[in-house]
Amino acid sequence: MRVRIALAEKGLKYEYREVDLSNKSPLLLIHNGKPICESLIIVEYIDEVWKDRSPLLPSDPYQRAQARFWADFVNKEIYENGRKIWATKGTEQEVAKKEFIQDLKLLEGVLGDKPYFGGETLGFLDIALVTFYSWFLATSA
Incomplete structure (x- = not known):
């Protein structure tokens, strides 16, 4: 996706x-x-x-590094805790739910008041995270 x-x-x-x-x-x-x-x-x-069409990564090297860092966080933390939620039961599942919610809160802080992580347009980090959107409601129950 x-x-x-x-x-x-x-x-x-x-x-x-x-x-x-x-x-x-x-x-x-x-x-x-x-x-x-x-x-x-x-x-x-x-x-x-295709860098001339709707850039996905920021042009600033620091901002680009930050986008890559948070995308790696999504790949490791969001994915792993989400996987544990649907693959485990009991205490392990409850711990994973709490960690998943904490991960999302951390990302929410990175997002701030912007419509997208990179500002006004969809970018690299948004693409990294949006494919997990179907897990959000299911894990908050």
């Missing part, structure tokens, strides 16, 4: 193929005959190749 969102933001046409996520190929994007793997790396690649 991250790659599809990035491609849509850039207004790029692409060929979409369904894959079985439990048995997915590591080749998630093939551009000019070359495979690129892992969704956030692909999103960065798309942003670099």
Whole structure:
């Protein structure tokens, strides 16, 4: 989904193929005959190749590093605690729920009053996080 969102933001046409996520190929994007793997790396690649269209990462190196840091946080913390919520039971699940909510509160502080993490337009960190949106309501119950 991250790659599809990035491609849509850039207004790029692409060929979409369904894959079985439990048995997915590591080749998630093939551009000019070359495979690129892992969704956030692909999103960065798309942003670099088509940098003239709706930039996803900030131009400022510090802000770019911050976006990458928080996207890595989403990949590690949000994903792992969300996975524990639906894969465990009892005390482990309750701890994961609390940590998940704390992670979201931390990200909410980063977002502040802005409509998007990067300001006024959808960007890299938004794309990293938005694919987990369906977990938010389910984990707060």
